[in-house]
Amino acid sequence: MAAKRTVEVELSTTGIGADGRPQRVPLVAGDTGGLALQAPPALEPELEGEHMLINIGPQHPATHGVLRLVLELDGETVVRCIPHIGYLHCGFEKIGEYRQYNQIIPWTDRDDYLNCVGNNIAFSLGAEMLFGIEITPRCTVLRVIGMELSRIISHLVWMGTTAIDIGAFTPFLWSFQERENVYNLLEGWVGARLTTSASRVGGMAADIPDGWLDGLKAFVRAFPKTLDECDRMLTKNAVWVGRTVGLGVMSPEEALNYGLSGPMLRASGVDYDVRKDFPYLDYETYDWEVPVGVHGDVYDRYLVRMEEMRQSVRIVEQAMARLPDGPVNVDDPRVILPPKHKATSEMESMIHHFKNVMEGPRPAIGESYVAVEAPKGEKGYYMVSDGSAKPVRWRIRPPSFVNLSAIPKMVEGHLLSDVIAINASIDIVMGEIDR
Amino acid sequence: MGLIDAPAPNVVSVEPAHSEGWITTRLDFLVNWGRANSLWPMPFGTACCAIEFMATAASKFDLARFGMERMGYSPRQADVLICAGRVPFKLAPVLRRIWQQMPQPKWAISMGACASTGGMFDNYAVVQGIDTIIPVDVYVPGCPPRPEALIHAIMMLQKKVMKDRMSDTAARMEMEPDPESQLYIPPSRIDALSQQFGNSIPQTRSGQ
Amino acid sequence: MSGFTVIRAGTAPDLPTPATPKRVPHRGGAANPSAEALKARFGDAIRRVDVVWGETSVTIDAAKVLDIVRWLHDDTSQSYEYLVDVTAVEFRDRALPIEVIWHLRSIKYRRFLRLKGLIEKGNPLSVPSVWAVYKGADWLERECYDMFGITFTGHPDLRRILLWEQYAEGFPLRKDFPLRGRFSRAEQLRQALSANPEARYSMEELSIADAFAELPLDMRERIKHGESTGE
Numbered sequence A: 001m002a003a004k005r006t007v008e009v010e011l012s013t014t015g016i017g018a019d020g021r022p023q024r025v026p027l028v029a030g031d032t033g034g035l036a037l038q039a040p041p042a043l044e045p046e047l048e049g050e051h052m053l054i055n056i057g058p059q060h061p062a063t064h065g066v067l068r069l070v071l072e073l074d075g076e077t078v079v080r081c082i083p084h085i086g087y088l089h090c091g092f093e094k095i096g097e098y099r100q101y102n103q104i105i106p107w108t109d110r111d112d113y114l115n116c117v118g119n120n121i122a123f124s125l126g127a128e129m130l131f132g133i134e135i136t137p138r139c140t141v142l143r144v145i146g147m148e149l150s151r152i153i154s155h156l157v158w159m160g161t162t163a164i165d166i167g168a169f170t171p172f173l174w175s176f177q178e179r180e181n182v183y184n185l186l187e188g189w190v191g192a193r194l195t196t197s198a199s200r201v202g203g204m205a206a207d208i209p210d211g212w213l214d215g216l217k218a219f220v221r222a223f224p225k226t227l228d229e230c231d232r233m234l235t236k237n238a239v240w241v242g243r244t245v246g247l248g249v250m251s252p253e254e255a256l257n258y259g260l261s262g263p264m265l266r267a268s269g270v271d272y273d274v275r276k277d278f279p280y281l282d283y284e285t286y287d288w289e290v291p292v293g294v295h296g297d298v299y300d301r302y303l304v305r306m307e308e309m310r311q312s313v314r315i316v317e318q319a320m321a322r323l324p325d326g327p328v329n330v331d332d333p334r335v336i337l338p339p340k341h342k343a344t345s346e347m348e349s350m351i352h353h354f355k356n357v358m359e360g361p362r363p364a365i366g367e368s369y370v371a372v373e374a375p376k377g378e379k380g381y382y383m384v385s386d387g388s389a390k391p392v393r394w395r396i397r398p399p400s401f402v403n404l405s406a407i408p409k410m411v412e413g414h415l416l417s418d419v420i421a422i423n424a425s426i427d428i429v430m431g432e433i434d435r
Numbered sequence B: 001m002g003l004i005d006a007p008a009p010n011v012v013s014v015e016p017a018h019s020e021g022w023i024t025t026r027l028d029f030l031v032n033w034g035r036a037n038s039l040w041p042m043p044f045g046t047a048c049c050a051i052e053f054m055a056t057a058a059s060k061f062d063l064a065r066f067g068m069e070r071m072g073y074s075p076r077q078a079d080v081l082i083c084a085g086r087v088p089f090k091l092a093p094v095l096r097r098i099w100q101q102m103p104q105p106k107w108a109i110s111m112g113a114c115a116s117t118g119g120m121f122d123n124y125a126v127v128q129g130i131d132t133i134i135p136v137d138v139y140v141p142g143c144p145p146r147p148e149a150l151i152h153a154i155m156m157l158q159k160k161v162m163k164d165r166m167s168d169t170a171a172r173m174e175m176e177p178d179p180e181s182q183l184y185i186p187p188s189r190i191d192a193l194s195q196q197f198g199n200s201i202p203q204t205r206s207g208q
Numbered sequence C: 001m002s003g004f005t006v007i008r009a010g011t012a013p014d015l016p017t018p019a020t021p022k023r024v025p026h027r028g029g030a031a032n033p034s035a036e037a038l039k040a041r042f043g044d045a046i047r048r049v050d051v052v053w054g055e056t057s058v059t060i061d062a063a064k065v066l067d068i069v070r071w072l073h074d075d076t077s078q079s080y081e082y083l084v085d086v087t088a089v090e091f092r093d094r095a096l097p098i099e100v101i102w103h104l105r106s107i108k109y110r111r112f113l114r115l116k117g118l119i120e121k122g123n124p125l126s127v128p129s130v131w132a133v134y135k136g137a138d139w140l141e142r143e144c145y146d147m148f149g150i151t152f153t154g155h156p157d158l159r160r161i162l163l164w165e166q167y168a169e170g171f172p173l174r175k176d177f178p179l180r181g182r183f184s185r186a187e188q189l190r191q192a193l194s195a196n197p198e199a200r201y202s203m204e205e206l207s208i209a210d211a212f213a214e215l216p217l218d219m220r221e222r223i224k225h226g227e228s229t230g231e
């Protein structure tokens, strides 16, 4: 497993510590004018104890959605942070009880809408568990490609929006350019840019079209260059370093206890990755590494996510090389519809088609919890079946909901402007938090 | 001058030879022309549609071409509210408040199926169309609408702005909600607007 | 290099290499060894053990969950350091008990365990909170309360989290709650719009409650006038 890479900071005005790691020292005005490196005076004595309340959100560009934070400030220091969520509560889990398994897939697009393909596949994995279906080898590899592509585009949005929050606009434009390339690929595959509904119980919505892999190859070749450019732009940038290092620190024990997952947990120094530790889709057979941070601050979260995108590219390359021929959908009449030409010409197939669509396939009584490593962390779908065509309970285990619940712990004691950076580093997506 | 380049029935221009760089035109036209080409959006992005809105604003589709360079994240400096995404009941008073904070003249675009009708969320939590909360000028279908669709909506809105008449003050009257119930259309109308339709009727039975 | 020491997953000796589960049987198969350990330790409080689709569910006496979870967390032979999820299930057959579900993971042993507590119909919907062991349970339990109305005794701050505090229609994920809610659309909208979006100073949740007398006059006025309602 990869150790965390160390970073040399060339441009930073804030200095480098003995361990070669950028240091964050508050800049304050010196006595003789000019800026000096020293700790700020504790508090202005006459203002001490006067607390102020401010409200950020729910409609605020830096809260990445409709999150609302009520902050109690002492001067500029946050002494208390109360998050209010639920402004995007849309009743996903209730609706799931009224839909057949395949009908739920469009909803999975919309709960974490930055990671649509990944959610589709995660849900299908859970449903296939309930039906006891083994998917085909080609489908397995295609799903790996889909999941990693969707991890890349999710991290890209994170990078772009976080950069905007911290004051750099360019990475946003670059990352959306790359996203457009992936959108084009997805559009060629399943016909939609964002809300893909790419998978089905027992297979995928469609096989990849001819020549699709060439487009993917071109993307995989070009994308690391963009990543390098962003890296040059941000990693050693004085402003970036100054505004991210040492903020929102979570120790590994705390991070585990708060239930953090994904890059948040790994940046805190716990090398838990669902793909490695509870593998699915044969992830154990790919050669890749889990980046782990050791400082648990905003900067390490950034490093971990950048490295994850590189590792995803590695996985996609290997998956492309091993993509086998063969059918995408399983040969299981319980869940897979007959081909269209048969459904319109043979009575048997038509009845089968009709029953499958109108009544829906019925899994055995049971329950399954299938977790995948989503870009935000451990995303799980828990389904309980009572033998009918619709689940009794469809539970989404939302990683960013749990990650966000640690925000009071992370921001208290920091400055107001750092709240924005810390909040951005959690990589929240409100659709998933509020569901 | 840009105004003369596009002669429209609205423009009455003096022969340039005599005009010494000035023209005459209808004030309505001049003001509308200015407004239509510098509509400052207030992105009220909540869900997936907001991601497509971001894509529209980013480099490939480039909203800046329509004079929308500046995102007015403060409602007090914005002209168009673009509601991108679903609006649950908990968010409804927020949307109403933001709309009330925007100065006249103002317009609203409802982007996506959810904002326009509640979309696929016909349940206890989601407002069935933001037109029950604020008046909407342009609806954009799609889930999510492609960036081209949003751009089309913006161009439609520009056409609408060009047709404004200053004498028509009613068009710019602030809608005052009923102080008692805070609704600005009658409850029966809201119930009618949010009726179930299409697929959502047979799909209300759980467990079959 | 300064910083934390990395906690590695799966460091317990003699663990098999993790692999994608294949051909999982519907019922039966190897149970998680923690289930046996729980039986040995807690005896009667462990009602039954099922293995469904390869996942071990241990049905426990819900009132004992805090002790059980604390032992699972602290004991080095178990070390379930990670609480994945807290949720509940109500069945369509209303006579069946409501299940409260805890999903736990042991990072060290790479194990996954599901605990189930049953609340029989007619009994008060109340189970102990596991917040004392896992801080991550805070919001998960609040959500479960919000959606099902299950109270978690011992939770420090059990309020609605996704819906607003005055939400009057009930608990949405209960099976007797209609998909579109109990009220008409107009009534739902009226109630929602009459909430004050600026209401944000709730005395209970702010530490300034002690210093109320020293607050600026206008803020005191606003708090007095109904803005103390949370949402």
Ligand code: SF4
Binding pocket: A110, A195, B047, B048, B049, B050, B084, B085, B086, B111, B112, B113, B114, B115, B119, B142, B143, B144, B145
């Ligand atoms: S219309 Fe579709 S894409 Fe847009 S917010 Fe609603 S569900 Fe999301």
